[in-house]
Amino acid sequence: xxxxxxxxxxxxxxxxxxxxxxxxxxxxxxxxxxxxxxxxxxxxxxxxxxxxxxxxxxxxxxxxxxxxxxxxxxxxxxxxxxxxxxxxxxxxxxxxxxxxxxxxxxxxxxxxxxxxxxxxxxxxxxxxxxxxxxxxxxxxxxxxxxxxxxxxxxxxxxxxxxxxxxxxxxxxxxxxxxxxxxxxxxxxxxxxxxxxxxxxxxxxxxxxxxxxxxxxxxxxxxxxxx
Amino acid sequence: xxxxxxxxxxxxxxxxxxxxxxxxxxxxxxxxxxxxxxxxxxxxxxxxxxxxxxxxxxxxxxxxxxxxxxxxxxxxxxxxxxxxxxxxxxxxxxxxxxxxxxxxxxxxxxxxxxxxxxxxxxxxxxxxxxxxxxxxxxxxxxxxxxxxxxxxxxxxxxxxxxxxxxxxxxxxxxxxxxxxxxxxxxxxxxxxxxxxxxxxxxxxxxxxxxxxxxxxxxxxxxxxxx
DNA sequence: ACGTTAAAAATAAAGATATTATAAAGAAGC
DNA sequence: GCTTCTTTATAATATCTTTATTTTTAACGT
Numbered sequence: 001x002x003x004x005x006x007x008x009x010x011x012x013x014x015x016x017x018x019x020x021x022x023x024x025x026x027x028x029x030x031x032x033x034x035x036x037x038x039x040x041x042x043x044x045x046x047x048x049x050x051x052x053x054x055x056x057x058x059x060x061x062x063x064x065x066x067x068x069x070x071x072x073x074x075x076x077x078x079x080x081x082x083x084x085x086x087x088x089x090x091x092x093x094x095x096x097x098x099x100x101x102x103x104x105x106x107x108x109x110x111x112x113x114x115x116x117x118x119x120x121x122x123x124x125x126x127x128x129x130x131x132x133x134x135x136x137x138x139x140x141x142x143x144x145x146x147x148x149x150x151x152x153x154x155x156x157x158x159x160x161x162x163x164x165x166x167x168x169x170x171x172x173x174x175x176x177x178x179x180x181x182x183x184x185x186x187x188x189x190x191x192x193x194x195x196x197x198x199x200x201x202x203x204x205x206x207x208x209x210x211x212x213x214x215x216x217x218x219x220x221x222x223x224x225x226x
Numbered sequence: 227x228x229x230x231x232x233x234x235x236x237x238x239x240x241x242x243x244x245x246x247x248x249x250x251x252x253x254x255x256x257x258x259x260x261x262x263x264x265x266x267x268x269x270x271x272x273x274x275x276x277x278x279x280x281x282x283x284x285x286x287x288x289x290x291x292x293x294x295x296x297x298x299x300x301x302x303x304x305x306x307x308x309x310x311x312x313x314x315x316x317x318x319x320x321x322x323x324x325x326x327x328x329x330x331x332x333x334x335x336x337x338x339x340x341x342x343x344x345x346x347x348x349x350x351x352x353x354x355x356x357x358x359x360x361x362x363x364x365x366x367x368x369x370x371x372x373x374x375x376x377x378x379x380x381x382x383x384x385x386x387x388x389x390x391x392x393x394x395x396x397x398x399x400x401x402x403x404x405x406x407x408x409x410x411x412x413x414x415x416x417x418x419x420x421x422x423x424x425x426x427x428x429x430x431x432x433x434x435x436x437x438x439x440x441x442x443x444x445x446x447x448x449x450x451x452x
Numbered sequence: 453a454c455g456t457t458a459a460a461a462a463t464a465a466a467g468a469t470a471t472t473a474t475a476a477a478g479a480a481g482c
Numbered sequence: 483g484c485t486t487c488t489t490t491a492t493a494a495t496a497t498c499t500t501t502a503t504t505t506t507t508a509a510c511g512t
Contacts, residue, residue: 191461194460194461194462194463195462195463197461197462198461198462198463198464216460216461216462218460218461219459219460
């Protein structure tokens, strides 16, 4: 979905300049030429706000404090005033970043992108999921799904799958797998790997009998088919 | 609760300088003098990371990319290299901010504060009341409801529920739960977690005998079913 | 090409180990 | 004195490892 960005600046040229280039990036743009307009448009719930500090009437700092009463999206200050004090004040009133004027378009875009990415990360947090053929491996929930069915793996089995899946198409010896999953200091027989691989294959095959997920490379080890 | 900040810089003087002043602010500090140390300490789940770019071995950019595989907390770059290109690269690899060296302590503190505030805003975004299957958990009022009936939980029990509920579908070891609920410095037996989990389950089961709310992942820990 | 051989891997099942659940008593806090 | 928390001991159970056996594979010589 398109992210919504609100631009607030009394200099129309600069607004136009920013809007054109951000629209070209695929963002949806809301424009306000002063603080009052900005507040009126808040209910449209922008995903990010770019704020000039020096504006007639309510200035950017005040506006920012006001906005923060209602909305928690990232706020980027843009200003020609760029002493340390200005930057700090911007952050204190609830801003998230401070870009000096004149700024390069590239830097503006990158910072906007970085902030939106962060928001996105936060909203999708805790879902570290790896897709592999018809399987989905959730490394935080310790779950593996085939379509919508949950496959039950034990701790060791899951750790082996996780390790292999994270390095697809790469062959690992039993010893390497053992070291990765059990830890360097523990010593044990490598046939236990064989056994676990067997169990894993059996469980997957029950749901997906046609594909091969873990293939054995004779004399070398095992690899995950990516 | 104290926020945990990890400082990564090969210049020990600078690290000490930052640590002292941040500890004075009440933050808990983790220190790493190179990227490898930083990665080793990642499991301690810092709330924010300050990263020098120029370090021997793996540099800050690479480290940042590596960290992003695992953790989504804010990452602040600190560097003497401060061309526009450097700043942009920092953001591209997954960073959230870029502070030029030499920096003022005040600006560092302010930026750290601003980022942590943002995280805080995100995590508490209007979710005082969390719905989970047939339960409603009010994290501010310390109350849990099933339909209209209030379930009575003790302090520790509630804190455990609250922590798990706020990270649904994510498995936590007993040690992790202990650390989150009791605090890092307190030491105790992890079997006490087992006992509390049992009590919690029993109380919930009394009202809702069919659903499973807390499931155990053998050899790993417990998780809240979301 | 074919069969032989030795090494490697797959299988099956029993034994050993480790983790979690339970119950109850003791300690700590209010 | 009552509730809550922690510890201890025990029971139940899931998982892991080992062993023995069979099957597969690649290499070799004929």
